[in-house]
Amino acid sequence: MEQWIEELLKINDEDEKKTDKQMKIITAAIEIFAKKGYSASSTNEIAKKAGVAEGTIFRHYKTKKELLISIVAPMMTKLVAPFILRDVEKLLASSHHSYEHFLRELMSNRIQFIKKNTSIIKILLQEIPFQPDLQALFVKYVASNVYTKLYKIVEHFQSKGEIISVPPPSVVRFTVTTIMGHLLVRYFILPDLKWDDEKEIDHTIHFIMYGISNTPKEDESS
Template sequence: MGCDELDESFDVLDQNSVFDGYTDKQRRILSAAIDVFAEKGYANSSTHEIAKRAGAAEGNIFSKFGNKQGLLSAIINPVVQFVFPAMVREFASTQLTREYASLHSFISSIIMNRMVLLRVNTNAKVLKIFLSELVYSENVREQVIANVPSQYWQVMDAELDNLKQRGLMVNWDNHEIMRLLLIMAGGTLGSVLLFKQELTGDAAQHLIEAITKALTP
């Protein structure tokens, strides 16, 4: 496995300089761990299989990462602490600072912006691992909430208030609206990542239309 392949395999992690300090061997181990965790789930994976797939000795895993949990933390922690907040900041500054002509265009912007990440195979693998931990680990959920930039909540509140004032959105509490968005969009994301359902263009549009209908006054 060459350096070019390794660089391509990390994609969203490399874009945020998460693994710059790792050796090629350590990067191979992390890449193999991402593959195995995504394919089999954390509970059904072993350091022996990860080492074999990485072409490294199992002792290399223990010396750098300690154990299987250490490997998982090396993948998840940067996503929670750096990648996810960076994505949220970028979304808040580029998509939540404009006035949308309709509720449909606002929902479409939210959904399509996030779904772009799934077009990169390894992004989907990392997101699948992250989503699994988000579901099963209260600690990860607490970290995610703590790492959401305050700017996001401020601009999201402002955008929702603007849509309600213009009569384009139901006059519900903003937390209730965001909860509905999370449930509906998160459910689709989960079905794609965890149950290998294909996200077609039609499916994405149906999701956008369903959320738009639910939030239309």
């Protein structure tokens, strides 16, 4: 992976120091929240699976919701980590890569990430609709980072002639919905289908770039 994209992951990973018990609680909570959903999980069950007393949970987290947030909030940042890096322009200027290449790297990188954090992301997806706290965080990171950064990247490759000149928001939205759509379907909606991931990524990127039509495009206006 190229250096500039590697930077995408330089998000501080320090999970503050957690006691042993605290880690056990979090691990148990993740497992149970992911399996039954936040509301349907009981602190009692979490305590049992963690091998601690129920009271111990509340020594570390004032409420059950605080436990949820503490698990899920950091994920928020990491999910969009690749777009948080500061000097996109510099990076783009100093490199001569294609949008296709960028997407390919982005996708396989995020897939690695999802594989490592499936449970937490599942919890996140489940609870975002019901937790205003999380929604606020989501808007903060996604809206203000992902989209603005992507606009610039798209504009960059439009100016280099790689991407057709439709309004960048359209391209961004298509890119985002297509990739997110693929990942949602692949990892959360139909994870049990037999997927050939290598090919799947290849096809997805290729289709995003060139479509599935056999007819040459006359002019690429929308």
